[in-house]
Amino acid sequence: MPKKMQTIFIDADACPVPIKQEIQDICRNVPVDVLFVASYAHVMNEEKNTKWIIVDSNREEVDLYIVNHVIPNDFVITQDYGLASILLPKGVYVLSPRxxxxxxxNIDDLLYMRHLSSKERRAGNRVKGPKPFRKEDKERFSEEFKKVLKKEGLL
Structure with missing residues (x-):
């Protein structure tokens, strides 16, 4: 029998505030642990049914915490393609804040595009950043997030 989702990890350093609030609203009555993992510089107010894990501000500390604590069927919300590529083979659901x-x-294509952008930046060329976060992004996130939670029998 497949193991049920036990924990939802949020890479909170790069997660937009509206998505953090949406996660808290959706998970208010969901019977899983909700862990916001952040460095000291990115802590937000704690809500009921959520827990904050605070790590050092060193580069990749949040990612390392998540990688070292997830188990199959956990859920991670992150914008980091590299982190996602490490989590997918572990059997973890991974969703972006958008x-x-x-x-x-799809992860290999995303990593390749990230590599090309990085190469362009190192060559001194200007590369477009992410588009501004929009209401449609929040709605898409909410829909996808709820879809996975329903699939797991949590909503």
Whole structure:
């Protein structure tokens, strides 16, 4: 029998505030642990049914905490393609704050595009950053997040 989702980890350093609030609202009555993992510089007010894990501000500390604590069927919300690529083989659900589901079949393309952008920046070329966060992004996130929670029987 497959193991049920036990924990939802949020890479809170780069997660937009409206998404953090949406997660708290949706998870208010969900019977799983909700862990916001953040460095000292990115802590937000704690709500009922959520817990904050505070790590050092060193580069990748949040990612390392998440990688070292997830188990199969946990859920991670992150914008970090590299972190997602490490989590997917572990059997973890991974979703971006904009509602994009990271999957084994799309992660290589995302990592390649990130590599090309990084190469351009190192060459001194200007690269477009992410588009401004919009209401539609929050709605897409909410829909995808709830879809996974329903699939797991948590909503």
């Amino acid at each position: 509602g994009k589901r990271y999957l084994e079949k």
